[in-house]
Every structure is written in structure tokens, then in C-alpha cells.
Amino acid sequence: MSEQLWTIESIRDALGNPALAQRFLGEINRAPAHELLSVFARWERIAKDTLAAVERGRELAAAEVRGEEPAGEWIDATDRVLAEAGRIRSARGAA
Numbered sequence: 001m002s003e004q005l006w007t008i009e010s011i012r013d014a015l016g017n018p019a020l021a022q023r024f025l026g027e028i029n030r031a032p033a034h035e036l037l038s039v040f041a042r043w044e045r046i047a048k049d050t051l052a053a054v055e056r057g058r059e060l061a062a063a064e065v066r067g068e069e070p071a072g073e074w075i076d077a078t079d080r081v082l083a084e085a086g087r088i089r090s091a092r093g094a095a
Helices: 008-015 016-029 033-065 078-094
Strands: none
Touching: 008 016, 008 033, 016 033
């Protein structure tokens, strides 16, 4: 889809999620004329990123089915995420 011209309809379809598509349609319909291009361009990028993520997910799922390790460099962020969650819980307790 990235090689074809993007339209409001193709962006809406690429978003996949009905709530996200509705948000896009609302923003594009309410945008003042001088902001239409920037709103369209932002959502076009979001649609392209969404399609790329879906494709990457399919590639990873196919690799898993074949019993392969996922391609790419993977960084284990478990410790960082757990530490951040602990800080957030502590901050909530202090309030």
C-alpha cells in the first residue's frame, strides 16, 4: 500500500481499529482548510507505521511457527520496566 497513492479511505482501512479509524475521520473532517495537509500527512504516517507493524508481527509469527528465533536485536527491558513500575507505585503511595 505504501507505493499507491493514499486516500482518506485507504488510511481509514489501513488503521484497522474502528475506534482509531473513527478518530482519524473526525480529525480530518474537523480540520480547518489550512491544516488539512498536515492532519492528512500525520495520519498517513500512522497508517504506514501500522501496516509495517502488522507485517512485522506476521513475520515474527511465521518465524515462531517455523521454530526460528525472531530476527533483529532484542533488548531485555524487564528490569527497567519493573524498576519504573516500583517508582510509580511508590509515588502513588506518597500522595
